[in-house]
Amino acid sequence: MRGERSDLIAILQEVQSRVGYLPEEAMQRVAEHVGVPESEVYGVATFYSQFRLTPGGKSTIRVCQGTACHVQGGAIILKAIEDELGVGPGGTTPDGNFTLETVACLGACALSPNMTVDDEVYGQLTPEKSLDILNEIAERG
Amino acid sequence: MVVRTDSPQINQVRRTALELMLTEHPNACLTCHRREYCGPYDICLRNVAVTERCVVCPNNGHCELQNVARYIKLDDIRLPYKHKGLPIKTDDPLFIRDYNLCILCARCVRMCQEVRGVGAVDLAYRGFQSIVSTAFDRPLIDSGCKFCGACVEICPTGALLDKGAEGLTEAEREAFLVPCKHVCPLGIDVPRYVRFIAERKFVDALAVIAEKTPFPLICGTVCHHPCEIKCRRGEVNESIAIRTLKRFVAERAPTGGVRRIKLIPPSGKRVAIVGAGPAGLTAAYYLARLCGHSVTVFEELPEAGGMLRYGIPEYRLPKKALDSEISLLIDSGIEIRTNIKVHSLDELFTQGYDAVFLALGAHRGTKLGVEGENSPGVIDGVTFLRNVSLGKKVNVGAKVAVVGGGNVAMDGARTALRLGAKEVTIIYRRTIAEMPASPEEVEGAQEEGINMVFLANPVRINQQNSRLQVTCIRMELGEPDASGRRRPVPIRGSEFTMDFDVVIAAIGQVPDIPEQFSLETGRGNTLQVDVETLATNKQGVFAGGDVVTGPATVTEAMAAGKKAAISIDRFLGGGGNISETLAAPEEASPCLGMEENFGYKPRQQICSLEISERIKNFAQVELGFNEEEALYEAKRCLRCDLRLQIGKPKAAPVGEQLEEILASYAR
Numbered sequence: 001m002r003g004e005r006s007d008l009i010a011i012l013q014e015v016q017s018r019v020g021y022l023p024e025e026a027m028q029r030v031a032e033h034v035g036v037p038e039s040e041v042y043g044v045a046t047f048y049s050q051f052r053l054t055p056g057g058k059s060t061i062r063v064c065q066g067t068a069c070h071v072q073g074g075a076i077i078l079k080a081i082e083d084e085l086g087v088g089p090g091g092t093t094p095d096g097n098f099t100l101e102t103v104a105c106l107g108a109c110a111l112s113p114n115m116t117v118d119d120e121v122y123g124q125l126t127p128e129k130s131l132d133i134l135n136e137i138a139e140r141g
Numbered sequence: 142m143v144v145r146t147d148s149p150q151i152n153q154v155r156r157t158a159l160e161l162m163l164t165e166h167p168n169a170c171l172t173c174h175r176r177e178y179c180g181p182y183d184i185c186l187r188n189v190a191v192t193e194r195c196v197v198c199p200n201n202g203h204c205e206l207q208n209v210a211r212y213i214k215l216d217d218i219r220l221p222y223k224h225k226g227l228p229i230k231t232d233d234p235l236f237i238r239d240y241n242l243c244i245l246c247a248r249c250v251r252m253c254q255e256v257r258g259v260g261a262v263d264l265a266y267r268g269f270q271s272i273v274s275t276a277f278d279r280p281l282i283d284s285g286c287k288f289c290g291a292c293v294e295i296c297p298t299g300a301l302l303d304k305g306a307e308g309l310t311e312a313e314r315e316a317f318l319v320p321c322k323h324v325c326p327l328g329i330d331v332p333r334y335v336r337f338i339a340e341r342k343f344v345d346a347l348a349v350i351a352e353k354t355p356f357p358l359i360c361g362t363v364c365h366h367p368c369e370i371k372c373r374r375g376e377v378n379e380s381i382a383i384r385t386l387k388r389f390v391a392e393r394a395p396t397g398g399v400r401r402i403k404l405i406p407p408s409g410k411r412v413a414i415v416g417a418g419p420a421g422l423t424a425a426y427y428l429a430r431l432c433g434h435s436v437t438v439f440e441e442l443p444e445a446g447g448m449l450r451y452g453i454p455e456y457r458l459p460k461k462a463l464d465s466e467i468s469l470l471i472d473s474g475i476e477i478r479t480n481i482k483v484h485s486l487d488e489l490f491t492q493g494y495d496a497v498f499l500a501l502g503a504h505r506g507t508k509l510g511v512e513g514e515n516s517p518g519v520i521d522g523v524t525f526l527r528n529v530s531l532g533k534k535v536n537v538g539a540k541v542a543v544v545g546g547g548n549v550a551m552d553g554a555r556t557a558l559r560l561g562a563k564e565v566t567i568i569y570r571r572t573i574a575e576m577p578a579s580p581e582e583v584e585g586a587q588e589e590g591i592n593m594v595f596l597a598n599p600v601r602i603n604q605q606n607s608r609l610q611v612t613c614i615r616m617e618l619g620e621p622d623a624s625g626r627r628r629p630v631p632i633r634g635s636e637f638t639m640d641f642d643v644v645i646a647a648i649g650q651v652p653d654i655p656e657q658f659s660l661e662t663g664r665g666n667t668l669q670v671d672v673e674t675l676a677t678n679k680q681g682v683f684a685g686g687d688v689v690t691g692p693a694t695v696t697e698a699m700a701a702g703k704k705a706a707i708s709i710d711r712f713l714g715g716g717g718n719i720s721e722t723l724a725a726p727e728e729a730s731p732c733l734g735m736e737e738n739f740g741y742k743p744r745q746q747i748c749s750l751e752i753s754e755r756i757k758n759f760a761q762v763e764l765g766f767n768e769e770e771a772l773y774e775a776k777r778c779l780r781c782d783l784r785l786q787i788g789k790p791k792a793a794p795v796g797e798q799l800e801e802i803l804a805s806y807a808r
Contacts, residue, residue, distance in 0.1 A: 024277055027276070031276075036260070037254065037259070037260025037261065037263070037276075037285060037735065038260075038276035038284075038285070039260055039261060039262050039263035039265075039274070039275055039276045039284060039285075040254070040260060040263045041276065042263065042265055042274070042275075042276035042277060043263035043264050043265045043274075046265040046266045046267075046274075047264075047265070047266065047267045
């Protein structure tokens with residue numbers, strides 16, 4: 001990618017998609033490449049919730065908190081998962097299996113409430129159902 | 142078209158915006174009606190904890206936010222006081238960062254990124270978590286910070302502060318922020334010439350120095366450099382080698398190169414200066430060159446220079462350097478008459494001199510006050526050094542003792558070594574920590590293998606055959622004395638003896654003032670003068686330098702010379718203006734740019750002669766900087782003065798001013 005300031009976000013996205021998060025050294029090199037101070041790269045990386053500064057878990061859970069899901073109890077699903085995993089949005093379980101995140105809408109409102117685990121979408125969730133899915137994934141390894 | 146900026150709607154928007162900004166701000170200072178009356182520890186009627194009160198806020202009273210709040214008339218709003226409980230960072234050198242006072246205005250960020258081009262900080266996170274931060278919240282030194290202080294200068298609320306600058310007035314603050322310039326006895330604009338060196342403008346750098354002294358090379362060689370001791374870079378890692386930078390430009394660009402002929406009509410007045418040392422010569426320069434008086438300097442010794450020539454050894458200040466700067470003075474029309482001892486002040490006035498400046502120095506060594514000190518082979522430090530400089534044959538034998546811990550003692554010891562002594566021992570009654578000599582002189586002496594016996598003091602000297610048996614007593618440190626140093630107390634029965642060929646007593650010097658002068662003297666046989674004007678009790682007679690202060694430093698003597706020149710010129714009817722502008726006026730670029738590891742860059746080591754080379758002869762020990770070293774060192778400067786370029790913010794109008802504005806709208 002060109003090393004221009006306007007490419008900064010795209011470069012960070014690329015790094016994150018390959019490494020899984022934005023390590024400190026990577027951000028230093030991006031700063032050098034783009035020619036902006038590191039503090040600016042750090043500012044951008046911390047501003048957008050899409051960027052992670054620490055390694056994520058093996059799987060990433062994204063619980064939808066969009067309007068339709070909210071009406072259908074998305075908050076209850078999130079609460080159940082939080083209680084089960086012991087971490088809040090943005091956190092990673094100590095065993096390194098899951099990272100929990102929230103999203104605004106997955107575009108599958110008809111199936112609400114929804115969540116995704118990695119690239120798989122799960123719909124019409126109940127608290128029990130969502131925990132079963134996570135247990136299954138954890139057992140599968 | 143009329144643009145209104147005070148409609149009710151606009152005012153409401155302003156209020157709302159400010160209220161939003163203040164929802165998390167410790168804002169008792171903004172809304173409390175008592176804010177001007179409280180002392181920090183009075184009972185707070187609003188029950189605010191002491192540490193969170195408006196009066197302990199460092200910016201209380203000159204906070205821009207406070208001004209704006211008044212302008213918008215936020216006084217009637219009772220915002221709930223809520224301390225954010227955020228950390229106050231005090232670990233960084235020079236700065237304190239109090240996140241509780243930050244309003245995220247991001248001025249510091251823009252200053253750092255866009256004006257200075259450094260980019261050490263930026264806004265991180267968003268929403269309520271938003272904060273001004275270094276990358277990964279690293280310490281400032283690891284963030285690329287160049288410690289220029291511009292962020293503190295423009296912080297409106299006191300979230301960024303200078304460590305230790307609390308409660309200073311504007312003038313004190315400037316002296317605190319640019320200490321090098323303000324501790325210099327001569328007032329040399331240190332940051333300016335250091336910057337010129339960094340920009341490779343060596344002649345301009347020298348011109349800046351020459352504005353304040355006719356002796357840049359002497360200063361660059363032997364100044365006691367208080368600037369380096371106070372240098373703020375020292376708080377980051379190591380201070381700038383300012384003196385050596387000065388020597389570099391003085392050697393590189395000859396002083397003559399910046400001297401501009403300033404034509405002063407002759408005043409017709411004659412000034413006699415007694416003593417051609419740093420004080421006398423400096424006064425001579427300013428009186429003759431900048432005030433137009435006819436100046437004659439009388440010197441008792443064969444050549445001009447005073448302690449510069451007869452006290453400081455060649456290996457520290459080469460005579461060639463001294464001669465080159467003195468010759469410029471002679472070239473500019475100052476008459477120096479050597480080998481003349483002035484006995485009578487009245488005679489000088491009879492000869493037609495209108496004023497006299499006594500810069501006699503302190504050339505008489507203090508006696509040890511012990512039995513046997515008049516034995517042959519016992520000599521005082523200044524006499525010893527003078528004899529060596531005069532080229533007299535001085536026999537030091539094989540074993541030399543030097544008594545004392547000042548610079549004369551170090552000079553005496555290192556000189557004795559160069560004259561062929563096999564073993565030189567310094568005997569000092571306190572410890573190395575209390576030695577008044579400059580640390581680099583002590584270090585130099587130690588490197589050259591000079592022994593040091595601490596906590597010992599001679600009590601008796603016996604002459605046995607051709608040798609001297611010195612009996613010393615062990616000392617211990619007791620209570621601090623008037624100088625703040627712990628007083629040495631003899632330990633009973635701890636006497637011990639050592640044998641030497643020569644004993645050099647360097648325990649202090651006093652001025653030698655001819656009795657016929659009949660002037661008031663004080664402690665240590667020094668002349669009593671008016672501290673402001675340097676005038677003695679005799680009309681038209683002024684005095685300065687060591688003869689007034691007792692043994693002090695070259696630079697302080699030069700400063701006294703300048704002060705005397707001002708007073709004498711005024712006494713002779715002049716304006717006392719000795720300021721010179723030699724460097725071209727210009728303003729520094731506000732951009733500093735990024736530089737990796739700036740904060741960690743170590744001080745440039747000053748090359749010295751090999752020790753084995755040094756002790757063979759009197760060649761100058763310190764070799765100074767080459768161009769590359771000087772550029773590197775000058776670029777380490779924090780540029781503390783740059784922030785003073787930043788104009789004060791235009792504060793929101795308050796009081797009458799505000800009323801006037803509102804009235805003008807009404808019209």
